[in-house]
Amino acid sequence: MKPTSPSRGRILLSRTAAAIFGGYALTSASVIFLGAVLPLPKSQAILASSLISFAVYTAAIIWVFAVQDNRRAWLGLLLPALVLAPLGWWLGRGMV
Structure with a gap:
């Protein structure tokens, strides 16, 4: 059996970190955004966005290991997170 090269190990480590941390960032940003834009009372919108977050996190993990x-x-997770979080915060300010 051929040992794994260091570059393959770094690639796997990077993708695992992207799945864990980048997926978490995207999921948190989507909860903030969906909690602000769903046309429900605030408590129900947050609950619904939290339930949707399970699907978002699963999709993020699949995405990380499916791309080339x-x-x-990393960019596929962090760029949408950097757009959704500030947009959700900005839209959610009027709901308080």
């Missing part, structure tokens, strides 16, 4: 390169994996 690490850069696309």
